[in-house]
Amino acid sequence: MLIRLVRRLLLPLSTQCDRRKGGRGERIILPSLDAYAQWAASYPPHAHNALMQAEQTAMTALLPALAGQVVLDLACGTGRYGILAGGAGARSVIALDNSPAMLRANPLPIRAVATTEAIPLASDSVDVILCGLALGHLPRLAPSIGEIARVLKPGGCALVSDFHPFIYLNGARRTFTAPDGQTYAVEHHVHLYSDYHRAAADSGLRITAVREPRRDSAPIVIVYRFEKEAISSQPSAKW
Numbered sequence: 257m258l259i260r261l262v263r264r265l266l267l268p269l270s271t272q273c274d275r276r277k278g279g280r281g282e283r284i285i286l287p288s289l290d291a292y293a294q295w296a297a298s299y300p301p302h303a304h305n306a307l308m309q310a311e312q313t314a315m316t317a318l319l320p321a322l323a324g325q326v327v328l329d330l331a332c333g334t335g336r337y338g339i340l341a342g343g344a345g346a347r348s349v350i351a352l353d354n355s356p357a358m359l360r361a362n363p364l365p366i367r368a369v370a371t372t373e374a375i376p377l378a379s380d381s382v383d384v385i386l387c388g389l390a391l392g393h394l395p396r397l398a399p400s401i402g403e404i405a406r407v408l409k410p411g412g413c414a415l416v417s418d419f420h421p422f423i424y425l426n427g428a429r430r431t432f433t434a435p436d437g438q439t440y441a442v443e444h445h446v447h448l449y450s451d452y453h454r455a456a457a458d459s460g461l462r463i464t465a466v467r468e469p470r471r472d473s474a475p476i477v478i479v480y481r482f483e484k485e486a487i488s489s490q491p492s493a494k495w
């Protein structure tokens with residue numbers, strides 16, 4: 257009964273959430289790189305469905321001031337968060353994604369092909385990292401969270417969002433319709449709060465805020481703010 261109610265509430269989330277799998281009612285699941293190679297041409301750099309709108313509202317509510325900051329739009333896609341950071345006065349915006357197709361559709365001037373697991377930037381070089389709806393595509397969180405921790409400056413922060421595990425476990429899928437008219441689901445891996453917490457703790461980050469925006473009563477995305485401890489300017493205590 258409860259499961260039926262949750263499914264009914266999530267149905268209006270459009271084709272982004274679809275539990276069929278291709279063939280005879282089953283969707284085909286594509287690896288992320290293959291999926292975005294086909295999706296890029298119709299993936300606008302703004303929140304283009306109800307889930308993304310809820311996610312962006314939660315992300316922006318947790319944003320620090322970006323004016324004068326070095327901002328990394330990690331797994332930038334077509335540039336939604338980098339464009340937002342540029343508009344908020346960031347000193348520089350670096351956009352990285354592992355999909356050449358998504359980057360071709362991205363208007364940001366500083367962009368490069370790179371994976372979240374090997375960020376081609378110096379340690380302690382970025383003030384703010386924005387990573388929207390990407391880490392669920394990866395089987396393991398730890399390498400990406402470790403890289404986020406490495407490139408953040410002491411005192412810096414990262415906002416990371418993910419498809420909420422509850423809706424995935426309830427059958428919702430991230431889907432898109434390719435140019436050939438076929439609807440595909442994109443590879444997704446469930447990461448629970450405890451997984452994010454462990455990855456953060458292991459790499460020296462603190463989770464300082466979590467948001468779980470809901471549609472009707474069901475959480476649809478989860479947003480984390482991670483902070484890297486500032487280096488104290490106080491002399492250490494003498495014993």
Ligand SMILES: C[S@@+](CC[C@H](N)C(=O)[O-])C[C@H]1O[C@@H](n2cnc3c(N)ncnc32)[C@H](O)[C@@H]1O
Pocket residue numbers: 288289292301330331332333334335336337352353354355358370371372373387388389390393394
């Ligand atoms: C749902 S899209 C989100 C794009 C953008 N962050 C946004 O919120 O509009 C997910 C993006 O993550 C990228 N991605 C997936 N796995 C990645 C990885 N290992 N390294 C870098 N980017 C990755 C995809 O190519 C895609 O552009």
